[in-house]
Amino acid sequence: LQHDGEKLITTHCCYCGMQCGMHIRVNEKTGKVVGVEPRYDWPVTLGKLCPKGVTAYQTVDHPERITKPLIKKNGKFVESSWTEALDLIEKNFKELQAKHGKDALSVFGGVSMTNEKCYLVGKYARVALGTRYVDYNGRFCMSSAAGGFMKTLGIDRGSTLPWPELEHTDCFFMAGSNTAECHPTTIQWLWKARDKGAKMIVADPRETPTARIADVHLDLKAGTDSALANGLMHLIVKEGYVDEEYVNERCNNYEELKTSVEKFTPEYTSKITGVSVGKLVKAAHIFGRSPRSVVMFARGVEQQSKGVDNVCLYTSMALLRGQIGKFASGVATFTGQGNGQGGREHGQKADALPGYRKIDNPDHVNYVSGVWGIDPAEMPKAGVSAYEMFDEIQKGNIRAMHVICSNPAVSAPNNHYIWDGFKKLDFMVVSDFFLSETAEFADVVLPATTWAEDEGTTTNLEGRVIRIRKVKDPIGDSKTDWEIMKLIAERMGKGSYFNYDNVPQIFEEFRIASKGGKADYSGMTYERIENEDGLFWPCPSEDHPGTPTMFQETFGTPDGKANLAAVDWQEPNENPSDAYPHILTTGRVVFHYLSGTQTRRTDFLMEQCPEPYAEMHPHLASKYALQDGDTVFLETKRGSMSVKARITKAIREDHVFIPYHWGKELSVNKLTNPALDPTSRMPEFKVCAVKLKKA
Numbered sequence: 001l002q003h004d005g006e007k008l009i010t011t012h013c014c015y016c017g018m019q020c021g022m023h024i025r026v027n028e029k030t031g032k033v034v035g036v037e038p039r040y041d042w043p044v045t046l047g048k049l050c051p052k053g054v055t056a057y058q059t060v061d062h063p064e065r066i067t068k069p070l071i072k073k074n075g076k077f078v079e080s081s082w083t084e085a086l087d088l089i090e091k092n093f094k095e096l097q098a099k100h101g102k103d104a105l106s107v108f109g110g111v112s113m114t115n116e117k118c119y120l121v122g123k124y125a126r127v128a129l130g131t132r133y134v135d136y137n138g139r140f141c142m143s144s145a146a147g148g149f150m151k152t153l154g155i156d157r158g159s160t161l162p163w164p165e166l167e168h169t170d171c172f173f174m175a176g177s178n179t180a181e182c183h184p185t186t187i188q189w190l191w192k193a194r195d196k197g198a199k200m201i202v203a204d205p206r207e208t209p210t211a212r213i214a215d216v217h218l219d220l221k222a223g224t225d226s227a228l229a230n231g232l233m234h235l236i237v238k239e240g241y242v243d244e245e246y247v248n249e250r251c252n253n254y255e256e257l258k259t260s261v262e263k264f265t266p267e268y269t270s271k272i273t274g275v276s277v278g279k280l281v282k283a284a285h286i287f288g289r290s291p292r293s294v295v296m297f298a299r300g301v302e303q304q305s306k307g308v309d310n311v312c313l314y315t316s317m318a319l320l321r322g323q324i325g326k327f328a329s330g331v332a333t334f335t336g337q338g339n340g341q342g343g344r345e346h347g348q349k350a351d352a353l354p355g356y357r358k359i360d361n362p363d364h365v366n367y368v369s370g371v372w373g374i375d376p377a378e379m380p381k382a383g384v385s386a387y388e389m390f391d392e393i394q395k396g397n398i399r400a401m402h403v404i405c406s407n408p409a410v411s412a413p414n415n416h417y418i419w420d421g422f423k424k425l426d427f428m429v430v431s432d433f434f435l436s437e438t439a440e441f442a443d444v445v446l447p448a449t450t451w452a453e454d455e456g457t458t459t460n461l462e463g464r465v466i467r468i469r470k471v472k473d474p475i476g477d478s479k480t481d482w483e484i485m486k487l488i489a490e491r492m493g494k495g496s497y498f499n500y501d502n503v504p505q506i507f508e509e510f511r512i513a514s515k516g517g518k519a520d521y522s523g524m525t526y527e528r529i530e531n532e533d534g535l536f537w538p539c540p541s542e543d544h545p546g547t548p549t550m551f552q553e554t555f556g557t558p559d560g561k562a563n564l565a566a567v568d569w570q571e572p573n574e575n576p577s578d579a580y581p582h583i584l585t586t587g588r589v590v591f592h593y594l595s596g597t598q599t600r601r602t603d604f605l606m607e608q609c610p611e612p613y614a615e616m617h618p619h620l621a622s623k624y625a626l627q628d629g630d631t632v633f634l635e636t637k638r639g640s641m642s643v644k645a646r647i648t649k650a651i652r653e654d655h656v657f658i659p660y661h662w663g664k665e666l667s668v669n670k671l672t673n674p675a676l677d678p679t680s681r682m683p684e685f686k687v688c689a690v691k692l693k694k695a
């Protein structure tokens with residue numbers, strides 16, 4: 001709807017991986033952003049927005065925006081000029097490297113940024129700062145999905161099918177995803193399919209709004225996904241639901257899988273997972289008899305110390321039924337962050353280079369070094385994962401950190417360890433547009449821009465690359481993250497490698513950097529992305545149509561076959577004990593995004609959900625004489641917090657659930673377990689042992 005005196009700029013929501021299509025309303029006289037309109041012709045979300053999307057514009061001209069560089073003096077932030085802030089950064093970075101070596105510096109990136117910026121974070125760390133230590137907040141988000149897809153399918157693209165095909169699916173198997181709250185605009189596709197008779201199976205310890213609409217709710221214990229998937233595959237094999245032709249032609253390890261699932265009888269599976277035998281059998285029959293099914297999962301499955309195993313096993317369920325590479329069928333993970341897909345492909349991971357190349361592969365290093373114009377010998381080796389960077393701080397190896405578009409003070413597990421790490425650093429820089437809990441630890445805070453003040457591309461949860469458009473000029477003295485990285489590169493004597501005047505120049509470079517890699521964007525241009533309303537990678541040439549459906553002919557593995565997972569269930573890192581008798585799990589609510597830096601500053605969203613709470617079953621509450629609304633004190637081996645009890649039958653009796661969007665004293669991540677998955681280095685946010693009492 002065009003309003004008088006306003007212009008509409010077409011873009012996408014800044015929050016989750018749905019990247020819903022929207023128009024931003026700008027007052028033509030004042031240049032201020034005044035609202036949004038949904039984009040009805042955007043094929044993925046068809047005019048739907050959730051409460052976060054509707055209010056996203058309110059962050060752009062928010063009174064708490066940081067508009068000038070801040071330098072901490074005598075414990076207090078003081079506004080400064082860019083010259084003064086950059087002088088200080090240059091002096092400290094150079095002195096620390098002179099004293100402790102190149103790897104004294106580190107970069108902690110994020111994926112709520114455009115592809116262009118995510119690409120530049122890896123190059124900035126390795127070329128401008130010359131350090132091996134770069135990783136990002138996607139390590140806490142998508143890394144287990146990435147690891148699992150790489151192992152089974154050979155390519156990590158979050159969805160093997162385009163979202164509009166969901167309407168034609170016969171069965172949704174959804175594990176560890178509260179889609180109705182976390183990716184609400186997907187639900188319309190599920191309803192359309194349900195109207196045509198599609199079935200829905202939801203695996204979750206809570207009866208979430210998503211589980212409530214399911215045909216079968218598999219109310220499993222957190223941390224038992226591998227047992228559940230093995231148990232369902234046991235039944236799929238036993239009942240003759242395997243697509244033998246597909247499996248024989250297109251998959252490896254079938255015999256190993258059959259042996260491995262043999263012991264997972266419904267009774268054995270029920271004992272581990274807590275799901276009744278009847279529900280297991282019903283779910284297997286529905287899934288096994290559906291001609292077209294999609295297996296979908298999210299952080300509930302992935303944020304575990306065996307998250308990669310879970311992903312491999314759930315993906316194998318889809319493979320056994322011959323569902324990957326076909327219309328309205330497949331496997332998908334829900335990216336939590338806006339650019340959770342694109343942000344993990346362009347080289348800001350400790351072990352990755354653009355195009356999903358590996359930093360320990362000499363051919364890959366040679367190729368990317370050629371694009372960057374550096375000697376391959378100058379390319380730093382692999383670093384360590386996000387949480388492990390804090391181990392390096394404790395050892396004295398990392399002395400300074402530049403945090404870009406991320407808030408690990410709240411989003412990392414075992415918060416106290418993270419806070420202690422920040423305090424131990426000799427020097428810390430944060431680029432952000434609000435004074436986040438992480439920024440409060442910094443020596444210098446650089447004012448960055450919101451998504452509405454810059455342009456570029458993101459890649460949504462389907463793998464579709466889309467255009468983000470600049471709506472207005474940056475507020476105050478703020479600068480875009482790419483300009484900030486360029487300025488620091490110049491101060492470090494590496495400006496010639498960052499000779500960009502605009503975003504399209506960065507895009508052109510990373511197209512080339514991705515060429516020939518698994519995530520190949522080289523056939524994309526801004527013009528094509530705009531004219532075709534998004535393009536799916538891989539897209540290796542300008543006459544290539546892009547790849548909405550993955551793996552139609554072959555998988556991304558060396559022999560072109562998918563690898564079925566023959567993997568046993570292993571217990572979570574921490575189990576309930578006499579001292580900590582219950583299971584704590586965490587998640588999101590519809591009104592908040594990630595660590596809440598933006599949504600906690602949006603009045604409407606805060607009115608709807610102002611604080612965290614501990615959701616628990618009436619039977620558990622009665623053990624501690626807790627009434628709804630009472631304050632409950634919770635403690636794990638790592639920390640404690642007090643929140644209000646919310647008593648509901650919609651959760652297992654042995655679990656407590658707390659949402660994670662609040663900072664410092666109200667951060668549930670003070671309690672969560674940093675035990676890491678051996679492959680993805682994902683922490684076990686979703687399962688730990690907790691004790692509680694009435695406060």
Ligand code: SF4
Nearest residue numbers: 013015016020050053
């Ligand atoms: Fe869409 Fe996600 Fe934004 Fe909500 S937060 S409007 S679902 S992109």
